[in-house]
């Protein structure tokens with residue numbers, strides 16, 4: 472007899488929730504059973520839009536014994552509180568990034584889940600996409616030799632021109648590193664492994680931002696978090712990474728991620744997406760990038776990490792987009808700020824295992840077939 476799908480409840484029915492609900496509905500393992508929001512009208516609107524059977528208040532969703540995984544799509548400063556409430560209610564939880572806005576909160580989450588035998592997962596899941604999985608295979612197959620160094624650049628001028636409610640991007644837990652850093656850092660950890668030591672320099676360039684999107688057009692935001700973050704990372708395997716994330720730059724032509732190996736270089740696609748292109752230059756063929764055909768299938772959108780977590784729950788394995796990795800990424804992000812403020816290198820206390828690569832072939836079958844994440 473086939474097992475019934477895993478019932479999922481969504482908390483936080485804002486901008487990104489539509490993407491999640493529509494993608495989660497494409498995975499056979501997931502049954503999106505309910506959605507909730509502080510603003511019940513938003514939950515009702517999402518439920519109606521996607522045919523989710525129940526829209527309710529957060530407490531009602533948490534009290535529903537049928538819900539096994541809570542997908543927490545609230546704003547960053549609510550991630551910790553909502554996730555702890557979900558764990559207290561006996562549910563596994565998958566957070567949008569960042570895992571939490573402080574190490575203490577992130578640690579509490581991961582510890583409580585461990586003690587209660589529950590799973591914590593966390594976005595981003597873009598490293599499960601065809602582009603980044605192909606990069607993983609290029610590296611694991613030794614096509615560029617041993618990774619020596621990496622660069623990662625997220626150059627932009629912020630989100631107040633398009634996001635309907637952009638204030639949170641300029642509060643602690645927002646900023647370019649906490650907002651976009653998880654994509655770049657999770658990709659690097661998946662490709663190279665954990666980080667050992669961090670050095671950073673940060674600044675706030677524009678202390679006030681003016682919103683030019685609707686419905687808050689013309690309102691100003693007082694900036695309370697660094698908006699330009701430059702960092703160095705010594706990876707545990709000896710590779711050295713350089714990263715810049717910024718909301719202070721109008722134009723740039725720097726590539727999102729490159730990885731430099733002893734035998735060649737790898738050009739990694741935008742880690743905020745699931746596709747390619749993946750390009751390499753190897754010794755003996757230097758001078759022009761060669762595009763590598765994608766080896767993996769998934770070119771969908773956010774939600775594959777939740778599906779992997781549902782299979783992990785069934786198989787009693789770790790999810791690939793795990794709390795362990797997300798906590799390590801949070802530790803790295805926080806360490807850039809600590810290093811800049813304290814004027815010293817920061818030796819990290821956290822580490823993580825590289826998530827297991829996805830098997831080749833059909834994505835959902837692969838998630839179900841693969842019994843271990845490490």
Ligand SMILES: NC(=O)c1ccc[n+]([C@@H]2O[C@H](COP(=O)([O-])OP(=O)(O)OC[C@H]3O[C@@H](n4cnc5c(N)ncnc54)[C@H](O)[C@@H]3O)[C@@H](O)[C@H]2O)c1
Pocket residue numbers: 482483484485486487488507508509510513529544545546547549553567568569636650
């Ligand atoms: N917007 C994007 O393109 C995007 C992309 C990827 C990831 N994310 C991440 O997704 C998360 C949500 O982003 P968004 O753009 O959808 O934000 P949003 O402001 O559009 O939506 C957040 C929703 O959460 C609700 N909420 C806030 N606190 C809550 C609480 N304590 N309990 C219940 N509901 C609560 C709000 O009422 C709102 O409806 C953020 O962590 C963001 O970093 C956003």
